Amino acid sequence: MFKKGLSLILLLVAFSASAVPTDDIAQVLKAQEAAWNRGDLDAYMQGYWNNEKMRFVSGDKFRYGWEETLAAYKRNYPDKATLGTLKFTIKExxxxxxxxxxxxxxxxxxxxxxxxxxxxxxxxxxxxxxxxITHDHTSD
Structure with missing residues (x-):
């Protein structure tokens, strides 16, 4: 009985350890990359928290809110030529x-x-x- 119980506990611990959602998180960035490369900034923004408390920091600018961030993307990347092709490389x-x-x-x-x-x-x-994504700090 003890051996069976220990096996079950070890199985549960192993399952919990393998249930880390890094693949789900990486998928958010893959979906953003695909949306950007289609020229679909509205779909790109689905990776961000749709809330006024979402923060985007780049250069010397602080942006707060999903709507303001989407508007800035549309202003700065008005067409496919300025969008180009995006490639994310996740380091960690x-x-x-x-x-x-x-x-x-x-x-x-x-x-x-x-x-x-x-x-x-x-x-x-x-x-x-x-x-x-609730906070994004991006730089050149």
Whole structure:
């Protein structure tokens, strides 16, 4: 009986350890990358928390809110030529809890005349059973 109980506990611990949602979080970024490359900024923004408390930091600018961030993307990337092709490279997904993670990586745009690139650090949280970006710090 003890051996059977111990086996069940070990199985539960192993299952819990393998249930880390890093694949779900990576999928959020893959979906964003695909939406960007289709030229669909509205779909791209689905990876962000649709809330006025969502933060986006880039350069010397602080942006608060999903709507303001979407408007800024549409202003700064008005057409397919400026959007280019986006490539994310995730360097690390660090789980902070069952409901939060830090994602660190690189981004690169490939456009006809240039190839801007940079780094990002994201706070991704599970809200209403969805992983969403609640804080984005992106730089060149």
């Amino acid at each position: 997904i660090k789980m902070l809890s069952n409901y939060g993670a830090m994602v660190v990586g690189r981004w690169q745009l490939t456009r006809a005349k240039d190839k801007p690139s940079g780094v990002f650090t994201l706070l991704v949280e599970k809200i209403d059973d969805r992983w969403v």
